[in-house]
Amino acid sequence: MRTSIQEIERGLIDRLDHDTNILIDVSSQDQFIRSLATTLNRQLKILRQKSIQYQNGEREVQNAISSLSHDIRTPMTAIYGYIELLEKQEHTSASKRYIAIIKKRMEILAQLAEELFQYSVSASSTIKMKKEPVLINSALEESIAAFYGTLIDRKITPNIQICETKVIRMLDRSSLSRIFSN
Known part of the structure; x- marks a missing residue:
């Protein structure tokens, strides 16, 4: 029985360390030892499924962040263009102040978009x-x-x-x- 428990222990450690689909196998014919191995194998399958779901979800989040960071840049470029057009017009002091505020906010937004982009690049380096x-x-x-x-x-x-x-x-x-x- 001690040998069977050691087989299960080594098998469990190996399966968790190497993320393999191979099931734990025991040489014992004892029904309780075999039941323990079966239960552990069932739990390993569930753990693998959860791990795959997590990895897929993480990949989807990274792809969404990457897409979002890219997609934000296009309207920002258009807004910058409109700001430049506005600056070429005559303005009251109030409208000049508002344009300056808009520009400052756009710079902050551009910085945030760049940070989001940098994050997505570093996080997606593992994504195929x-x-x-x-x-x-x-x-x-x-x-x-x-x-x-x-x-x-x-x-x-x-x-x-x-x-x-x-x-x-x-x-x-x-x-x-x-x-x-x-």
Whole structure:
């Protein structure tokens, strides 16, 4: 019986240390020892499932933080543009003060977005992105096309020159799209 308990102890320690799917096995035919091994194996399976759920949840949170940090930058850039346009207009002293307050708040927001971005980069270094062959030329064209209406509305005529040589890289498509739109 002592040998069986030692087998269970070594097996349990090994399974917890190495995060393996191998179950604890005992050589004993004693029903109580085998029942103990079965109960421990059942609990190990539950523990593995909880660990996988935790890792998946953590990955989803990191992806959401990364997406959020990138997505905040686009409207912030637009707001900065509008602030610059406002600054070129004539103002009363009150409106100048309000613009200065808006600029200061935007700087704080930009700093927070940068901190969020830095956190997401450091936290997501362990997260695997779904890499696939991406034709960068087409991805860039699609991104520019998405802003074409806005550019025309603002009477901006872009001069776009994309090389004709196909540039294909193994990338996460949604991350590249977010980078281009930012």
